[in-house]
Amino acid sequence: MSIKDQPVSCFQIDEEKAWNVLGHKYQPVIDSDNSYAWISFDPPGTFVPPHSHGENDEHIFVLEGEYELYLDGRWQTARAGDTVRWPKGSLHAYKILTDKPAKGIFWVSPAGQLSKLFAELHNVENPEEVVELSRKREIFFAKPGEAPGYK
Template structure:
């Protein structure tokens, strides 16, 4: 039906515009567990970041209880754990991880991986990345993540992780 005359238009908090290649929205770039995350979109309903993943890096099994997460693979092959199954995704593939689904991703290839990740709603993931930047203590990563609605599964829970 479209917008009717006199109808109020609700505008969210997503700023219009373009985030140029090679730039981060809000100049936010993080080093998280060896990955470089570059913020691309941030609002209350959506948060997206470019993930540059060196060979041999990954994020162990975890759950976002209140966020859907997606990965659009741009370069490389990602090994993924999705709710009890191991699989792979390559360039052009989109990975869907509904809220509450245990998942993990690893770059087990010889070369770097590159992917666009996003979550909806944003939750407090950007604030978590602020706290994880340059942190290298895995126990502290798990502790801080739990305070920001990202729950890591106990080590040994997922075979092959």
């Protein structure tokens, strides 16, 4: 999908273009060799457990709501207008702890295999299958107890 297919100013979900990944909706906006970007629609109570990327840095620009962010054993809150960078190889995660959804523009650089992974994860309901498919695409989830300070 190119930027021409999705206006940058459109931050509403398009159900036909979005992937459902364990309760999150990911709508791609840029897919190139250098960068892959998506809008993440994250309902209250959802989370992405600690994981690392084998080949890319990850960034977030928070559009709405609050993200509780985990990076290498520490937690912090990001709100609308904040930007975040998780370096390649870092152990990171996020949670939505408020009663309101959060929305952010996420991107990785280089693009790596995330576009293919999200397509494979669409509507997969088994978390163990998500972990296995992710590993094959260079996304590595921590095992319980391997993430200091993660609760």
